[in-house]
Amino acid sequence: MRPPPAMTTPPAPTLAESWLELPDGRLFWLTGRCTIGRHLDNQLVFETTSVSRHHAVLAQDPTGYRVNDLRSSNGTYVNRTPVNRPTLLRDGDELQLGDAILRYRCTRSPEAEAVHTSLEHTRRIDDVRERACWLLIADVAAFSALNAEVGSKTALQRFQGWIAAMRPLIERHGGLINSYVGDAIFAWWPGDTATPAQVRAALVAIEEWRPQSPVAFRVVLHHGSVLFTRSERGDELSGLEVNFVFRSEKVAKSLGASAMLSETAVQSLQLAGHCQPLGAATVEGIPGRFVFFTPPR
Structure with a gap:
């Protein structure tokens, strides 16, 4: 060995x-x-x-x-x-x-990510395909304030520790980290190979570890149909549902939620009746109002 x-x-x-x-x-x-x-x-x-x-x-x-x-x-x-x-x-x-x-x-900066995920700026290796999957955004809360409070060196070390700990919590339960955008982790589970039990287990593992986290953070989980483009960097995810989960992080912040599930996430994870509703809210740039939930305790 x-x-x-x-x-x-x-x-x-x-x-x-x-x-x-x-x-x-x-x-x-x-x-x-x-x-x-x-x-x-x-x-x-x-x-x-x-x-x-x-x-x-x-x-x-x-x-x-x-x-x-x-x-x-x-x-x-x-x-x-x-x-x-x-x-x-x-x-x-x-x-x-x-x-x-x-x-x-x-x-990746959010601006750069918008360019990379646009189909016009992605070098294609094969055709675009559509695939149902679970999408997760984990975002450090108030990183700028933390940086001002403890200094850039300490804040950076805490951020690095958070990434190092979050990665195995996601990957051990079948999740795939697609990208790191700003101070957020963007991960996904393929709907045709991952199981609801794996995604639920990842959520439980993240919440159990949360008290030990070196930084405060929010998690948003969504389920929907995503466009995949195979590029030289791997799978590029795009489409309405990707925009939805990224923009839902602002909803979680406004609702004071550290962990939040969309209605489609609750249904796909077979958690209907087990999650408390946080309320209905609009998501920037997407028509309608959407109900969000807290994960079961």
Whole structure:
């Protein structure tokens, strides 16, 4: 069994926007130039012979992080494409160095997300398809106020701790994290393979962990039909239901709810009669009034 990669402790990060998901599930936060290889003088060390002593480097510029191969023996790949020059990384990109597979993640600004999810700006690999699924938004509450209260360094460390803890709570119960938008996590469960029991279990796990969370946060869960476009970054989700769940987070804030379910989420999770109604509200840009509920205790 190959030992897990060793990590040197990086300095206190100045940005929360970029990190690597390692093969063993840990997160490695990027804080500037990062070399990857087998030698101990790298910032990220992999103790496997398929990784060269100095295999690749990630360097930051105003557009984001770029990866470049350092003439490694087995090459560096982004989404299975060989890296022959500095290559800009985007959220969700798969990095392969030897037999080590990492995933690059970064928070996206809401403005950038609107561009990335528009079909006109997405490089298609196959046709758009429609699929029913559960959609979850988990959003840090009052992060700006927290930043002012405890300072940017402490607030950032708490935010990083929140992401690191929330990810397994979602993924262990069949959820897939699609993106990190601002200070929010956007996740989904495919309706044709995930079960209501898995989604309910994820909600229970999140609520049980909530008292230990380093930051206050809100969760909104919805169910609906979503447009999927397969792109070089993976599945891009778009459509009315995606807009609905993102905008419902503001409704949760106005209702003072830390966890909120849409009516379709309640029905699809077979929780009718078990959830208390929060009331009816409008959702920005979507006609009608919608009833929202708290999850069962």
